[in-house]
Amino acid sequence: NAGVMQNPRHLVRRRGQEARLRCSPMKGHSHVYWYRQLPEEGLKFMVYLQKENIIDESGMPKERFSAEFPKEGPSILRIQQVVRGDSAAYFCASSPPGSPLAKNIQYFGAGTRLSVL
Amino acid sequence: AQSVSQHNHHVILSEAASLELGCNYSYGGTVNLFWYVQYPGQHLQLLLKYFSGDPLVKGIKGFEAEFIKSKFSFNLRKPSVQWSDTAEYFCAVNEGGAGSYQLTFGKGTKLSVIP
Numbered sequence: 480n481a482g483v484m485q486n487p488r489h490l491v492r493r494r495g496q497e498a499r500l501r502c503s504p505m506k507g508h509s510h511v512y513w514y515r516q517l518p519e520e521g522l523k524f525m526v527y528l529q530k531e532n533i534i535d536e537s538g539m540p541k542e543r544f545s546a547e548f549p550k551e552g553p554s555i556l557r558i559q560q561v562v563r564g565d566s567a568a569y570f571c572a573s574s575p576p577g578s579p580l581a582k583n584i585q586y587f588g589a590g591t592r593l594s595v596l
Numbered sequence: 597a598q599s600v601s602q603h604n605h606h607v608i609l610s611e612a613a614s615l616e617l618g619c620n621y622s623y624g625g626t627v628n629l630f631w632y633v634q635y636p637g638q639h640l641q642l643l644l645k646y647f648s649g650d651p652l653v654k655g656i657k658g659f660e661a662e663f664i665k666s667k668f669s670f671n672l673r674k675p676s677v678q679w680s681d682t683a684e685y686f687c688a689v690n691e692g693g694a695g696s697y698q699l700t701f702g703k704g705t706k707l708s709v710i711p
Contacts, residue, residue: 482639483639510697512697512699514699514701516701519703520703521600521686521700521701521702521703521704522686522688522699522701523700523701524698524699524700527697527698535697535698538698570640572640574697583628583645583647583690583696583697584642584645585697585699586642587632587639587640587641588639588640589637589638589639589640590639590640
């Protein structure tokens with residue numbers, strides 16, 4: 480059973496370009512979470528999605544960032560017009576459907592390290 | 597807002613030494629507590645978790661953690677480390693109760709074990 484798959488593992492962008500980060504949850508999981516780890520910081524919650532729905536985006540920057548989890552395919556975190564301050568590791572996690580307690584246990588990917596030049 | 601403090605940024609130990617990594621959190625209500633580990637180049641892996649019950653929690657790979665409510669602490673321990681324990685360790689918290697999903701993480705502690 481494959482774990483949470485994130486790609487690419489490393490992404491280099493110039494200022495003003497777009498970054499697209501992909502996350503395929505574990506098989507059977509329908510809840511996806513994105514976290515960001517800035518240099519020298521802990522992971523911080525960004526957004527929680529279920530299939531075709533954004534449940535909680537309270538941790539997302541108001542501009543330039545968006546996330547989706549379509550009916551088919553991976554979840555995408557999109558950053559438009561990247562700036563140097565977006566350089567960070569972006570982690571995706573997933574949890575299975577079912578009881579609310581299931582959301583407490585999140586399975587993480589290896590992260591995507593975004594470097595903005 | 598919750599916060600999580602991990603006291604050590606980088607810990608260096610020789611094999612067979614004992615390990616204790618500190619973790620303190622700020623939230624005053626009921627909490628769920630977690631330790632994750634990230635081995636070089638790999639995903640974040642859950643080591644152990646505490647929801648309720650016995651405050652001494654056993655995890656994988658010989659790790660354990662003790663929840664001390666009065667000290668708002670959840671320290672990670674291992675009696676004898678191995679070279680393969682070299683990794684980064686993250687403490688995380690969310691508000692207790694079913695349906696909590698926003699994890700708050702500490703900054704992580706890098707552990708280097710010297711053979």
